[in-house]
Amino acid sequence: MIASLFPLGWAHYLAGGLIIGLGVALLYVTTGRLAGMSSVFSSSWSFVSQRPFFQQPRWLESRVWRLQMALGLVAGAALWWLLLGPTQALDTQVPAWRLLLGGVVAGYGARLSGGCTSGHGICGMGSLKLPSLLAVGVFMATGFLTAQVLA
């Protein structure tokens, strides 16, 4: 039963999730900030675009820490690679067009929705927000459909 649900084992999934939660918790307890990761893709546009949407205070005030957080993400994953990862760099068999097009659609959608797997899935549900819970149900459903149709 367990082996059929988790063919690659389960412990690393749970441990990884708990550590992600610790990161979200540390950010909140120290700075009061929510760890949604899609916003950095909006806030960083404020460095180069004068469009009024990107020049809103909410992006100007958060753009530096959001990049700090992104830097931390890269550093943390690099630490895993050095300590526990394979010798070779990770790669993927997913074709480039799916990575790029998927990124465009997910980026637009996450910003329209106001969150992604972390913004709605972890921070929103952690804040007991009903719209976030429903948003997670919606993106899981369209994610299942898309991945299965394109399998």
Next chain:
Amino acid sequence: MNHENAHRANASALATIGAGALFGFGLALSGMVRPEVVLSFLRFQDWGLMLVMGGALVVTLAVYQGLARRQGAPLLGGGFEAHGARMQRDTFVGAALFGVGWGLSGVCPGPAIAGLGTGNLDMLWVLAGLAIGAGLHGWRQPAAAEAQAG
């Protein structure tokens, strides 16, 4: 420049980078930086992602709803940010699109960033896509549109 403010800005930067590092380490350890693992979840072949999200959510709930409430204010000053999720059409249209993109690539925003730390340069495709998508979104918004947290 006031010394106390400078200290607080440094402490905030350290805490933010440290929190990001935990987040990124967890994403890598859990395999979420591998598109194949995410796609196998979306195809019902491996339920690991439920454990990742469940584990992260349990800790977040305990801290957002328990520890932080007791604490009253963030340790480094300021207030706790309120989550801006709203019951409106955009929240769900956007989520539906997000899922389609996620199912196409097997990558969401956090793992796209963290993936770079594992040497996976294919993630640059996703990062470029996410930046283009967020740019298109902002381009289409009136300035006054209130974007939400996330």
